[in-house]
Amino acid sequence: MQISMKCSIAVHCLIFIHEAKGIAKVTSNLLAESTGSNPVVIRNILSALKKAGLIAVPRGTGGAELRVDPSQITLYQIYTALEPNGVTSLIGIHACEGRQCPVAQNIRKVLETPYHKIEDAVKKAMEEITLQSMVEEFRRLVSDQNGSTPVSLEQ
Template structure:
């Protein structure tokens, strides 16, 4: 079970976009160089973030910018922009209801409540982390290197 790397790449891009404001035009090629990801992957991530209303991207020559204050963007918003199934895809239940075994016939019902509790906890934790808090952490690290 793992949160996809798209989320960390998106956070990387968003912090880069924030830090580059007024310094450089942030394009998919520039973000590709920074992240080490293919520009097509970056464009797909930027497209999802744009669709979620978190960034704007200038047509033609590019240039991504945040369109929401970093303090108003949560890690959960970033994650759900990239993962259409959201956190429900983190924990799956294998399909086995059609089997004659009574455990197989009822395992979904047994797991639904604890899995929903786990999903709710993950969502709550992700909603408590903002892009601003991650930017602050980044800036603290950059200012006080090891």
Template structure:
């Protein structure tokens, strides 16, 4: 069970966008250099964040900016922008209900409620983490106030 690396790339980009405000025009080549990712991956991540209304990107000249205050942007919003069905497929159930075995015939219904609880718990945790808190943590680690 692993969250897509696109989420960490997106958080990296969003913190970079926040920190560069008023200092530099944030473009996909600049973000690619910072993240070490291919610019195509960065453009896909930026596109998803833009579609979700988390950032804006100036036409022509480029330059990404946050659309909301970092305190309003949650880790779940970021993750969901990149992986809209990701949380529901985070834990899978193998297909076996057609087998003659009674365990195989019932395992999906046995696991449905526990897996929903896990999904709900993960979502609640991700919704409690804001971009602002991650920026504050970044500042603590870099000694920036």
């Protein structure tokens, strides 16, 4: 069970976009360099975030910007922008219904309720985490590392 790495790349991009406001024009190439990802992967992630209404990306010139205040963006929104059915498919059940074994015939029903509980708990936890809280944690870490020196995102 693993949440796609696209989610961590998306959070990375969103924090970068937030911190670069007024400092640097945020392009897919700049984000690719920062994340260590291929620019095509970044463009796909930005496209999904744009479709979800979380960012704006002007055609041609680039320069991604947040469209929503970071306090209003949850980790769940970011995740579902990238993986629309992600939480509901977080835990899979193997196919075995056609077997003669009574356990095989009923395992899906046995696991349905506990798996839904897990999915609901994951969703609830992700809805409680905002981009703003992650930005604040990022800033705290940078401040601790640099002794309150401001971050420079310019390359």
